[in-house]
Amino acid sequence: MSKQLLKLLPIVLFIIMYACTNDNEEDLFPDSDCDTQNVTYSQTVAPIIQANCLVCHAQNIQTAGINMEGYNNVKIYAQNGFLYGAISHAPGFTPMPYGLAKLPACDIQKIKAWIDAGALNN
Numbered sequence: 001m002s003k004q005l006l007k008l009l010p011i012v013l014f015i016i017m018y019a020c021t022n023d024n025e026e027d028l029f030p031d032s033d034c035d036t037q038n039v040t041y042s043q044t045v046a047p048i049i050q051a052n053c054l055v056c057h058a059q060n061i062q063t064a065g066i067n068m069e070g071y072n073n074v075k076i077y078a079q080n081g082f083l084y085g086a087i088s089h090a091p092g093f094t095p096m097p098y099g100l101a102k103l104p105a106c107d108i109q110k111i112k113a114w115i116d117a118g119a120l121n122n
């Protein structure tokens, strides 16, 4: 490692530490009353999306070119990170639902659990 890089190291470490302390609430303080066991696409994820997203992102109204109707469409955004990024209001994503209140923390945790388990069609 060059001397130049060694001088930058503390700055880099600071940025990494700062980024971690800035983590979002759900990750730092998981809602312990939230049951993320037995989360499925059909019973859990689809109803949340139906109630909060399809008004703008359905087959017949694809706002921003996004269709979240049906498993095959939801899976695309589950796997490319946009679904969780948007609903968790992560930096770099437009917060969803657009112009409306953030989804309840437990709904966000359930969707994350479903994605982490492989975004299965279950």
Ligand code: HEC
Residues within 6 Å of the ligand: 049, 052, 053, 054, 055, 056, 057, 063, 064, 066, 068, 077, 082, 083, 086, 087, 092, 093, 094, 096, 097, 098, 099, 100, 103
């Ligand atoms: C009131 C209409 C509306 C609702 C409801 C809505 N969206 Fe959106 N969505 C938009 C608009 C408008 C954009 C384009 C925003 C932009 O990038 O300027 C968008 C963009 C997105 C994007 C792309 C974000 C990005 O960073 O590029 C995703 C993913 C998304 N929506 C998912 C969702 C999900 C999931 C829900 C339900 C929790 C939802 N949306 C609810 C209107 C809506």
